[in-house]
Amino acid sequence: MAVEKERRNFLGAALGLFTVAGGVGALAAMKYTWDPLPSVKAAGFTTIDLSTMPENVLVTEKWRGKPIFVLKHSKNMKSDPRDVKIGDDVYFVAIGLCTHLGCIPAYFPDTKTFDCACHGGQYDANGKVLKTPPPRPLDIPPFKIEGKKLVLGEEGPEYKKMLADGLTQKV
Numbered sequence: 001m002a003v004e005k006e007r008r009n010f011l012g013a014a015l016g017l018f019t020v021a022g023g024v025g026a027l028a029a030m031k032y033t034w035d036p037l038p039s040v041k042a043a044g045f046t047t048i049d050l051s052t053m054p055e056n057v058l059v060t061e062k063w064r065g066k067p068i069f070v071l072k073h074s075k076n077m078k079s080d081p082r083d084v085k086i087g088d089d090v091y092f093v094a095i096g097l098c099t100h101l102g103c104i105p106a107y108f109p110d111t112k113t114f115d116c117a118c119h120g121g122q123y124d125a126n127g128k129v130l131k132t133p134p135p136r137p138l139d140i141p142p143f144k145i146e147g148k149k150l151v152l153g154e155e156g157p158e159y160k161k162m163l164a165d166g167l168t169q170k171v
């Protein structure tokens with residue numbers, strides 16, 4: 001009798017495990033179906049929500065293997081033609097690689113500068129060169145504004161105007 005009960009308990013546990021495994025498999029299959037197609041990922045679009053970003057705090061995202069700097073300007077920061085404006089908010093968006101030899105500059109909120117430790121280059125909060133050797137401002141990646149979101153990898157009208165005005169180069 002005890003053997004029969006043990007056998008039933010074992011079968012019940014085995015059936016339970018089988019059901020859980022099946023459920024996990026079904027969820028994995030659903031996730032695979034819902035995930036973007038590989039081609040969309042390969043196209044390299046990255047969407048960043050700007051609505052909750054704090055002022056004067058550098059946020060670094062990744063796009064096509066490169067660091068992307070997004071800095072929400074405080075109200076007292078100098079305006080610039082390279083500003084990305086969304087309503088009353090102003091952002092600076094750039095590829096976070098020094099235009100000298102490609103090191104990643106660090107942002108210092110007190111001085112509001114990007115300093116490159118490799119050879120002493122320095123940029124202001126709009127990515128413009130304050131101290132050489134960097135030969136040009138930090139490059140701006142292709143972007144598009146969608147509501148309060150920034151889509152990296154798409155060329156929106158604001159980015160196209162910056163290119164046409166010679167404020168950045170195509171990357």
Ligand code: FES
Binds near residue numbers: 098120121132
């Ligand atoms: S790589 Fe930045 S100053 Fe040389």
